[in-house]
Amino acid sequence: MAIKIVTDSTSDIPEELAKSLGITVVPLTVFFGEDAFKDKIEIQSDEFFDRLQNGNILPRTTQPSVGDFISAYTPLVDEGHDIVSIHISDKLSGTLNSARLAREEFPNANIQLMDSKLGSLGLTLVVKAAAEAANSGADVQAVLDTAADVASRVDLFFVLNTLEYLQKGGRIGKAQALVGSLLSVKPILKCVDGEVHPYEKLRTRQKAVQRLQDIASEGAPFEEVAFIYQAEGEEADQLTTFLAPLSSKPVITGRIGPVIGTYTGPNVVGLALLNPKTS
16 A cells, blocks of 8 residues: 555646656646636647637636546555645635545545645645655655645745736735736736735836846755746746756756646746745
8 A cells, every 4th residue: 555646737747747756637627718628638838828829718717526536536546545635725726625525435545635725836846745755655644744844835936927817817816906006017926825915026027037036046045946937948948047056956847737827827937945944
């Protein structure tokens, strides 16, 4: 018997990382009108952002169904595994509720659920640590404790081009305070206690990205760093190079997926910074 980690596609976890650690990823669904696509299975980031920027239909998303979670849990339970299922903030999605309902179908299984209070690569840092603990032989409680500890030490920042998508998607949270003042500025947002909060606002994207680098430099060194971006290119390469010395571990890089991209809009970059433990 082993402990298996389950998460959802809002983690934006790189596919090869999930496979190497044995992490099961349950997809959310993106809709363009009546056309439904499983996140990162039936639609990838390039196609999604092309539709977003060049089409006239705003996307919407839905959490995984209870059946989706039952399908994910069933083979793991049948193999005799315990499950730790770690998900996007309950304040941002109903994903965790679907997992709760699915768990009821397995009364004899040990399925533990956790609200990470994060998303995107912030969530990835949590599930990665949980999987590494599980794979090293930790018991269920130790895996949960590891995940909770890491989640409490992650700072997740995003630079957006606009708040339009976050507002229209109903996920704007405390950043609502910035709406109306942002005709000519670029916001830096931070995930705080599972909600989106305004952090700073800069006049240009270049200044906002530079400020993101300054935030990282000021807080270094980190236990681990993850960099989230929309499209490959010079900016992504430069930021990855800049971040490399800030942690002894390799920088985790990942593309913003369709579900998270529904709310961030295009041309987004973000950082997930795992602060070291304090003695």
